Amino acid sequence: MTKHDHHEHGDHSHHPEAPSDIEARTLALESLLIEKGLLTSEDVDRIISAYEHDIGPMIGARVVAHAWVDLDYRARLLNDGPAAIRELGYDYPASTGLAVLESTKEVHHMVVCTLCSCYPWAVLGLPPTWYKSAPYRSRAVVEPRKVLEEFGVALPADVSVNVWDSSSDLRYMVLPERPEGTEGWTEEQLAAIVSRDCMIGVARPQVPAEANR
Amino acid sequence: MSKVDPRIANLDRGAALPRKNGELVFKAPWEGRAFGMVVVLNEKGAYAWDEFRARLVEEIAEGSPEYYESWLSAFESLLIDHGVVSVDELGRRASEYASLERDPVF
Known part of the structure; x- marks a missing residue:
């Protein structure tokens, strides 16, 4: 007391x-x-x-799920992240920019803030502790593939890795590739497999083993 | 460390959990207890998540505007229908607490 x-x-x-x-x-x-x-x-x-303290990566997950099912929306999201997020009825602060990066079979995006801990909290909630740690901040730039492996993401050599350094003016969120085996899923089902780590780019959405939901 | 179940964290269609800046908000301790009990028994397999969710959506549609009151009512009716608790014992126990016959700190 x-x-x-x-x-x-x-x-x-x-x-x-x-x-x-x-x-x-x-x-x-x-x-x-x-x-x-x-x-x-x-x-x-x-x-x-x-x-x-789960602190809603929920908003980001719903944005990703919507972009997966609506290709016009996806184009708007990649073109102007904050506007597309507001379009779904969520607040996005006017003071910070947000760029949405589309990971594909050829390019994998991953996000870091080398100087401090800039993070798109409006869509991903509060940053995880490791995001703010000195080793992640330096190693993500120097040896991104190794860091990804440690997170359990093994990328073939022909996939290029782009590391994006957030700032207080411009933050990043990754739009991961929609995994195979999710055809016909509802947006809610899709959002459930988009974790915070997927949108930082250190994980890829996984289809659960009992996939016939 | 407990894992957050995305089906629970991402409840939607009018049943979305009250949040502020993305974080869950409990306006009073009982709301947190009610939330926690539902999630624990779901984890333990006492019912399927969708069973609870369907009742919650129903309660919200016709019940109190207070989210966690609907939540608690949905939980009570689910437990009663599953035979986990009876209407009588629940009513008796609640009035013991309300009248301070029973110490609310345990």
Whole structure:
């Protein structure tokens, strides 16, 4: 407890405040599920902290999925990223530019910020810790293929690798290639396989093994 | 470290999780507990994710404008229909908490 939320209790004993109806319903559920051995409070804590900071690469994933199914949209996205993102109803701050880079069978794009940690947070959320680390920032430029291998991306020698250095004025997001085996998928299904790392260019979208969803 | 399930993080069609700057927002601790319980039991295979999602969408369509109230109602009805908890025990337990017969800190 910090100084600011310290309560004056005076002589009163410390009675808990009665929970509201909805709080009581939530407490009832959690206590019953614990008694039945179906979950623990720690399970719930763990989920909350995992999701609370998942920090929406969701917007970027939806933009990518839409660009995969709508080729006109893809052209607009590559031409003017912020406008295309706003077109889908998301905010994109006017103060920073965003270039969208299309990875293909011939060219693989990957993004770094060598000076600091410029990152398109408006579409990808907060940057992962490794993105801000000194080794990634220097090695992505010096030995990008090796770094990609460490991320599990093995590129054939005939695929060229372009490394893009973000700045505070211009940030980058990768539009990965749509994987085979995703024909007929809905945009929601497609968005689910576009991870943050795919849009930084250190991973490629993977079709799950049980692909007949 | 728990892995974030993209089907949950990317809920949409009117059922999108409340967010600010991309991060999930819980306006009160009970909202986080309600969120966490649904995800834990889904991970443990108590129901298929789509079952919960369909109920959530329904609740949002006809229920309270408060997102997590719809969420909690969807969870309750799912557990009741699966026979995990009964309407009676849930009601009894909730009134014990509401009347402070039971200590809300556990």
